[in-house]
Amino acid sequence: MPDELIEELWQIKDCIAREHGYDVDALVAHLRSQERMESRQVVDLHAAREAAEYGASGKRADPAPGSRDTGEPVATAPAR
Numbered sequence: 148m149p150d151e152l153i154e155e156l157w158q159i160k161d162c163i164a165r166e167h168g169y170d171v172d173a174l175v176a177h178l179r180s181q182e183r184m185e186s187r188q189v190v191d192l193h194a195a196r197e198a199a200e201y202g203a204s205g206k207r208a209d210p211a212p213g214s215r216d217t218g219e220p221v222a223t224a225p226a227r
Contacts, residue, residue: 163177
């Protein structure tokens with residue numbers, strides 16, 4: 148059954164993409180217009196992450212004492 152649901156979702160996605168000429172900008176504009184017409188609230192994960200990271204002060208929270216998270220990028224070893 149889950150495969151049938153996934154297949155149906157892909158068919159719907161492909162139909163909407165085809166209707167908008169596979170143009171990402173046109174597709175985004177369409178989806179945003181649909182979103183405005185509905186009364187459901189959309190969660191903005193980017194804003195939620197920023198609020199969690201920076202808090203109400205607007206400054207990045209200090210890492211927990213003893214943690215290694217300095218906010219700096221970490222170099223990783225290449226995959227073997």
